[in-house]
Amino acid sequence: MPINLPLTQVSSQLDSRAISAVELLQACIDRTKAVDSRVGAFNSFDEAAALAQARASDERRAAGKTLGPLDGIPVGLKDIISVKDQPLTASSKMLANYISPYDATVTRKLREAGAVFWGRLNLDEFAMGSSTENSAMGPTNNPYDLARVAGGSSGGSAAAIAAGEVTAALGTDTGGSIRQPASFCNLVGLKPTYGLVSRYGVSAYASSLDQVGPIARTVEDAAIMLSAIAGHDPLDSTSILAEIPDYRAALHQKKGPWRLGVPKEYFGDGLDPEVAAAVQAAINFYKNQGCEIREVSLPHTEYGIAVYYIVATAECSSNMARFDGIRYGHRSTAATDAVDIYSKTRAEGFGEEVKRRIILGTYVLSSGYYDAYYLRAQKVRTLIRQDFIDAYKQVDAIIAPTSPTPAFLKGSHKTPLEAYLGDIYTIGVNMAGLPGLSMPCGFTQTGLPIGVQLIGQPFKEAELLSIAHAYDSAHDWAKRQPNL
Amino acid sequence: MKYEAVIGLEVHIQLKTRTKMFTRAASGYGHEPNTLTDPVVLALPGALPVLNKAAIDQIIRAGLLVNCRIADECRWDRKNYFYPDSPKNYQLTQQFAPICLGGSVEIELPGSxxxxxxxxxxxxxxxxxxxxxxxxxxxxxxxxxxxxxRAGTPLMELVTEPALASGDEAAAFLTILRATMQQGGVSDCDMEKGQMRCDANVSIRPVGSTALGTKVEMKNLNSISYVRDAIEHEIKRQTALVEKGGSVVQETRDYDGLTGVSQSLRTKEDAHDYRYFPDPDLMPVHVSAEWKNSLAATLPERPFDRQRRLMADHNLPYTITSVLIWDKPLADYYDAAVKLAGPDAPALAQPLGNWITNDLLRELGATKATFEEAVAKIPPAHLVALVKLIAAGTLTTNTAKEVFAEMFATGDAPEPIADRKNLKAVPTDANELEQWCRDAIAANAKAAEEFRAGKESAINGLKGPVMKASKGKANPKLVDETLRRLLAE
Incomplete structure (x- = not known):
């Protein structure tokens, strides 16, 4: 069964009738039942609904009405993306029993592309975290080393693919939540330009930073997924009106040589030497392909974490306010009046990290502190964006590590700050609204995956994917499977 | 020491739009609870707001009606507070960049x-x-x-400067504001349905002082008379307090219009910190000059402007204009009638005003017909025809009233009715009329003598016999003229 193959190859097997969508899904179901108790990538699944989708896909194929490369492909959705009549827990006790009455726009688009939804995938509660340890459903373990984290917050999405439980998945990325788990799990993860993919139906963490994006085995797989989900959505005012190219076709259109920038601030203290070496090897590959490699500076990088944790928590504190026990979700049975419903429900329903961010965000927006924190952070955010704009006067894309370290041991972050610092290389992309991609570029001596990050220019995903594909198609890191 | 009141109003008015402000769910009143909802209204996880342009159209129109400067760009902010009626537990509003700036409202205080x-x-x-x-x-x-x-219905909040001095001024303000917004189609402003709501900030200060005193916010004032009463009540309460040596506490008070008693809801210490910040889900709105101008072209004449025009152009008395301007359909009917009167307008403008504000309104009140039904029965052209018949002397005031009642009942034009009911003054042979007049003077020498001696009303004693002789159809104008000519001989 092709559970460890890239989407493109699975799709070919479906097209050649080597396998049916039902057989493929059944393989994923069997694999999930066999391994997920150890991996912890799934919050829930609906076999009957998935099988109905798979059967419909087989019928379409039999009738010669296949919808495209995603028709019949088992795709997992991060459990923060709404699927009509399915649970949406956000890995929170707050939404443990919530069923969404509507499809997110990305869900609808994948449905229209014929994808089969397999599983609601684990995450850090409400996408707040970078290890999927902050989940009310329990942590997701890294398939390459179950003692280590899968990354986060889209840890379930990454681990489910790496473990062969789904072929591709959607995650969300607010500060690195697609790219970092992809790098920890030997996968490709793409955070699109802010505004390229609709956020409608995706529970919001930090609205000005959140983007939905694909996680898959190869750059080509990610391109196929992106083509399916990108595009203007009248239900999301921040989604842009633009023609969406066929990203897969675009992979082959222009073959460099590109000018790649290496930001010196991304190679400083705290970068694991094995990661540095693997990333340098990837840079050398591009150099050998005739690309111009240039050092660039992103001088405000050091403020990224501070600014992020002001802007993101401010928005978070407001976005989380709707979880109040009044209309849906958890409601404390101990509550006696409205105010009591709020305080007890939220005390019981939210985990520690979510509460921490709500409190931080409430603080930075408070009267008397707003100017000093929130307004100032927004100004620095503009400077961070300007750093990238300046860099793109010299280069087509930026190449850098995705994470300072490979997957770390569960429980190894003793303070929240330690965890926050791991986002240093991914956060700037969200602050600047840019597209960022992580792809496999090697393994540590102990067998942990390493990712390299490419950062592109706004809405130039086609170019970013082409650059990534040049490397990815010349390497076979993706073939290296975890031992489960 | 004498004290004066300083009052500022915050008026919330629901804008008339088919759908809600940030979603396609319908707006409406009186529906089954929780039927006008969708994921956005209920703030389900993942729901996002999308601006309804019609709400912007309406608030620009509102702003233009009260002389605001319309900002080139407005933005959206979140006002954060927890309350069960607020689905997101934040309200989308315009704290930092509102759409309408400044402005003014002309009010009329009660006359003597x-x-x-x-x-x-x-x-x-x-x-x-x-x-x-x-x-x-x-x-x-x-x-x-x-x-x-109701959640998500577009709502405008109008804030006055602290520039009102009494409950009467506040009532006058709300009365003209309501009429202006109703006539502009911005809102129905039905206060019973909560479509218009008012909070009043009241403070007092020694007469002559320019500093503002500590203000008290009066909330939950759901009719114009409650607003007036609450303000007067609060002015008295504060004045009594200060005169006794006390001082006013900044607080929010609830006024019960039925009992005339107010009580403190919360003091400044309990005030919310709303933690305003720019909403990241919505884009700023840019208002072009073309957009503004196209909306300005849809606005009606404002009530007091109309009053001034009616008084200046048609010499209408206050008693008529002060009825017309509060009722746009009625005033439009008047304008249409005057236009139809053409060259006769200068002579007919005032009688038309009388007929509309007296007879038409009386008939409407008596029959409980709607204005549309009345207009269907008596289109402006018919009323103009009736007034022309009176001016020509073909109908007397009395016969005209009979014709009018029949017009209202049947929808027929006045002339066929007058013919049918035989109510027209008959064009009389001048010689015959003169003979009737001479006979009347001869038979009523005493009345003739009195008239000649200066008793104007004595002429009526002569008209009766003439009308009787003509079987009621003599042209009253001609009778009057002929009698006067003969009496002057």
Whole structure:
């Protein structure tokens, strides 16, 4: 069964009738039942609904009405993306029993592309975290080393693919939540330009930073997924009106040589030497392909974490306010009046990290502190964006590590700050609204995956994917499977 | 020491739009609870707001009606607070960049008598911004239920400068504001349905002082007379307090219009920190000059402008204009009738005003017909025809009233009715009329003598016999003229 193959190859097997969508899904179901108790990538699944989708896909194929490369492909959705009549827990006790009455726009688009939804995938509660340890459903373990984290917050999405439980998945990325788990799990993860993919139906963490994006085995797989989900959505005012190219076709259109920038601030203290070496090897590959490699500076990088944790928590504190026990979700049975419903429900329903961010965000927006924190952070955010704009006067894309370290041991972050610092290389992309991609570029001596990050220019995903594909198609890191 | 009051108003008005402000769910009143909802209204996880352009159209129109400067760009902010009627627990509003800036409202204070125009004052406005309405809580013995049908309805908040001096001024302000917004189609402003709501900030200060005193916010004032009463009540309360040596505490008070008693709801210490910040889900709105101009072209004449025009152009008395301007359909009917009168307009403008504000309104009141039904029965052209018949002497005031009643009943034009009912004054042979007049003078020598001696009303004693001789159809104007000529001989 092709559970460890890239989407493109699975799709070919479906097209050649080597396998049916039902057989493929059944393989994923069997694999999930066999391994997920150890991996912890799934919050829930609906076999009957998935099988109905798979059967419909087989019928379409039999009738010669296949919808495209995603028709019949088992795709997992991060459990923060709404699927009509399915649970949406956000890995929170707050939404443990919530069923969404509507499809997110990305869900609808994948449905229209014929994808089969397999599983609601684990995450850090409400996408707040970078290890999927902050989940009310329990942590997701890294398939390459179950003692280590899968990354986060889209840890379930990454681990489910790496473990062969789904072929591709959607995650969300607010500060690195697609790219970092992809790098920890030997996968490709793409955070699109802010505004390229609709956020409608995706529970919001930090609205000005959140983007939905694909996680898959190869750059080509990610391109196929992106083509399916990108595009203007009248239900999301921040989604842009633009023609969406066929990203897969675009992979082959222009073959460099590109000018790649290496930001010196991304190679400083705290970068694991094995990661540095693997990333340098990837840079050398591009150099050998005739690309111009240039050092660039992103001088405000050091403020990224501070600014992020002001802007993101401010928005978070407001976005989380709707979880109040009044209309849906958890409601404390101990509550006696409205105010009591709020305080007890939220005390019981939210985990520690979510509460921490709500409190931080409430603080930075408070009267008397707003100017000093929130307004100032927004100004620095503009400077961070300007750093990238300046860099793109010299280069087509930026190449850098995705994470300072490979997957770390569960429980190894003793303070929240330690965890926050791991986002240093991914956060700037969200602050600047840019597209960022992580792809496999090697393994540590102990067998942990390493990712390299490419950062592109706004809405130039086609170019970013082409650059990534040049490397990815010349390497076979993706073939290296975890031992489960 | 003498004290004067300083009052500022915050008026919330629901804008008339088919759908809600940030979603396609319908707006409406009186529906089954929680039927006008969708994921956005209920703030389900993942729901996002999308601006309804019609709400911007309406608030620009509102702003133009009260002389605001329309900002080139307005933005959206979140006002964060927890309350069960607020689905997101934040309200989308325009704290930092409102759409309408400044502005003013012309008010008319009560005159010394009903038929005398009162003093006009101009009340400056601070701003008008757009926000979304919240749901409604219904309290029962052991539980409270919330209905989100109203949640997300576009709501404008108009804030005056602290420039009003009395409950009467506040009432006059709300009365003209309501009429202006109703006539502009911005809102129905039905206060019973909560479509217009008012909070008043009241403070007092020694006469002559320019500093503002500590203000008290009066909330939950759901009719114009409650607003007036609450303000007067609060001015008295504060004055008595200060005169006794006390001082006013900044607080929010609730006024019960039925009992005339107010009580403190919360003091400044309990005030919310709303933690305003720019909403990241919505884009700024840019208002072009073309957009503004196209909306300006849809606005009606404002009531007091119309009053001035009617008085200047047609010499209408206050008693008529002060009826017409509050009722746009009625005033439009008047304008249409005057236009149809053509060259006769100068002579007919005032009688038309009388017929419309007296007879038409009386008939409407008596029959409980709607104005549309009345217009269908008596289109302006028919009323003009009737008034022309009177002016020509073909109908007397009395016969005209009979014709009018028949017009209202049947929808027929006046002339066929007058013919049918044989009510027309008959064009009389001048010789015959003169003979009747001479006979009347001869038979009533005493009345003739009195008239000649200067008793004007004595002529009526001569008209009766003439009309009797003509079987009621002599042209009254000609009878009058002929009698006067003969009596002067």
């Amino acid at each position: 008598a009903r038929n005398i125009m009162g003093e006009h004052k101009t009340i400056p406005l601070n701003r008008i911004h757009l926000e979304e309405d919240v749901g409604k809580l219904n309290h029962f013995a052991t539980e409270s239920l919330v209905d989100y049908n």
